[in-house]
């Protein structure tokens with residue numbers, strides 16, 4: 001399944017941490033699903049807002065809170081919102097410590113104490129930035145949902161020949177938010193081809209693919225689709241049946257291979273074991289959604 005090899009795969013993996021059993025969890029699961037969907041179509045602002053909703057629904061100090069708190073990191077990182085990202089990372093670190101006994105990283109340690117004594121919220125360390133003049137301001141505008149003025153600023157940076165990879169990423173994101181999809185693709189493709197940073201190169205590749213999929217009406221969910229790489233014919237199956245392998249993630253060697261009879265279903269990991277959880281809630285199992293216009 002293609003998503004496993006992308007940043008999105010990490011999100012999908014993390015969602016598994018929250019148990020999806022009781023009915024009471026439903027709205028939490030729906031919010032997390034929606035947050036992922038928004039992240040996949042690069043709507044970081046709405047994705048963050050949706051994960052924040054999920055955080056409100058989650059019981060404090062639960063695995064659910066941990067799941068939502070971790071999921072929010074990626075859209076925040078993409079938005080370049082250093083302050084909120086730092087706060088979010090701190091929340092994850094403290095929860096991880098509380099729930100799993102993981103050591104608190106040094107940068108959050110002092111704050112764990114102030115948090116315990118109820119002192120004021122800690123301030124993140126000062127950010128070191130070597131970005132082109134005006135870019136931080138443009139990113140702030142973008143993070144506030146002011147896409148048109150952000151886009152203007154980023155375009156003038158680009159025109160002046162000062163664009164770096166972040167300029168292209170945010171310009172692409174602004175264009176997408178403003179429904180200028182062809183322009184957004186130009187920026188994402190530039191990143192995919194030229195970014196000196198591997199993470200942004202991948203981001204460009206993924207964003208371009210997700211946007212092209214959305215424009216073609218391909219479901220942004222994780223439902224099994226034949227367009228995903230990795231389908232193969234397995235010995236003993238009828239010639240018209242293909243299978244997609246999902247390796248165990250619980251330390252057991254081996255995999256489960258879901259057949260093409262499961263197309264349109266979502267496979268999720270539960271305690272490291274892949275499981276068909278039924279029809280995709282986004283497309284109803286058709287693999288198609290209304291194309292982005």
Ligand SMILES: [Zn+2]
Nearest residue numbers: 219223280283
């Ligand atoms: Zn779907």
